[in-house]
Amino acid sequence: MPELDVAELVEAVTRQVLARLGQDGDAPAIAGRAYDSTRPLVAANWKMNACAEGLAPYLAELVAADPAADVLLFPPAVLLAAVADSVSRAGRADFGVGAQDLHWEAGGAHTGEHSGALIRAAGGSWTLVGHSERRQAGETDEQIRRKIRAGFDADLAVMLCVGESLADRRTGATFRVLRNQLQAALSELALQPPTPDRLAVAYEPVWAIGTGEVATLAQIQETAAFVRRVVAEVFDFQRARDIRVLYGGSVKPGNTGEIMACPDVNGVLVGGASLQGASFRAIADASVGADATRRRR
Numbered sequence: 001m002p003e004l005d006v007a008e009l010v011e012a013v014t015r016q017v018l019a020r021l022g023q024d025g026d027a028p029a030i031a032g033r034a035y036d037s038t039r040p041l042v043a044a045n046w047k048m049n050a051c052a053e054g055l056a057p058y059l060a061e062l063v064a065a066d067p068a069a070d071v072l073l074f075p076p077a078v079l080l081a082a083v084a085d086s087v088s089r090a091g092r093a094d095f096g097v098g099a100q101d102l103h104w105e106a107g108g109a110h111t112g113e114h115s116g117a118l119i120r121a122a123g124g125s126w127t128l129v130g131h132s133e134r135r136q137a138g139e140t141d142e143q144i145r146r147k148i149r150a151g152f153d154a155d156l157a158v159m160l161c162v163g164e165s166l167a168d169r170r171t172g173a174t175f176r177v178l179r180n181q182l183q184a185a186l187s188e189l190a191l192q193p194p195t196p197d198r199l200a201v202a203y204e205p206v207w208a209i210g211t212g213e214v215a216t217l218a219q220i221q222e223t224a225a226f227v228r229r230v231v232a233e234v235f236d237f238q239r240a241r242d243i244r245v246l247y248g249g250s251v252k253p254g255n256t257g258e259i260m261a262c263p264d265v266n267g268v269l270v271g272g273a274s275l276q277g278a279s280f281r282a283i284a285d286a287s288v289g290a291d292a293t294r295r296r297r
């Protein structure tokens with residue numbers, strides 16, 4: 001695949017985005033595929049980074065990943081349109097692309113922010129909400145609740161991030177904290193719950209993010225099962241069974257298989273190890289590999 005000129009690409013994509021703005025879209029969250037919660041979902045959160053080797057080589061690597069995994073990319077907002085465009089050119093139109101955050105208002109005087117409609121117009125079909133780095137920057141439960149609503153209103157699928165701090169874990173407060181985060185985020189949707197393809201929950205212990213420290217498999221399984229239990233309390237058992245619960249926090253190619261073998265884990269949300277195509281591809285492959293297929297679900 002030839003190297004793309006980013007400036008040229010951004011200009012072309014900007015034209016498309018402007019054309020799409022204002023159009024109603026109803027694209028599925030992972031285009032071109034019926035929802036199947038048993039397919040592993042591997043999600044890349046680039047945070048405030050571009051992928052290491054440039055978009056074209058990164059995607060060239062990734063398109064060769066095991067097609068049995070659903071792949072989702074969360075680039076920085078300024079790269080969203082270029083990534084979405086490159087993904088569809090790269091021949092894996094089934095890859096999902098999303099934003100790392102969104103504003104709860106549909107538009108208006110909010111300098112530096114982006115709405116769900118802008119994300120959708122840029123080619124995004126997902127948004128992260130409630131990542132711990134945003135919570136640490138001051139995002140409140142109330143803002144998270146409004147962001148989730150705004151995401152659904154804009155027809156985006158939402159990946160809600162929850163996780164406890166090290167102090168929470170040490171003082172035995174993990175489940176109380178997670179229950180509070182999940183209830184605050186989801187309770188208002190109880191009367192009109194999202195379909196399972198529109199909501200995923202990423203369990204990311206704050207102490208495992210970017211630290212190299214991974215939760216034990218027992219902690220991951222127990223907590224993923226707990227997330228499902230609270231989702232069942234808020235919505236219903238079927239939804240709790242059918243939504244995807246991901247683990248995030250120092251996921252690497254070498255630990256993906258065993259994490260995916262946890263019966264309640266459907267995928268991984270990956271920061272640092274998603275910045276290089278080869279490493280993220282290895283994670284996608286491992287998510288459907290021998291270890292992962294020991295899963296019971």
Ligand code: PGA
Pocket residue numbers: 045204208209210211212248249250251269270271272273
């Ligand atoms: P990490 O980040 O994989 O670098 O630990 C995960 C995340 O914050 O989503």
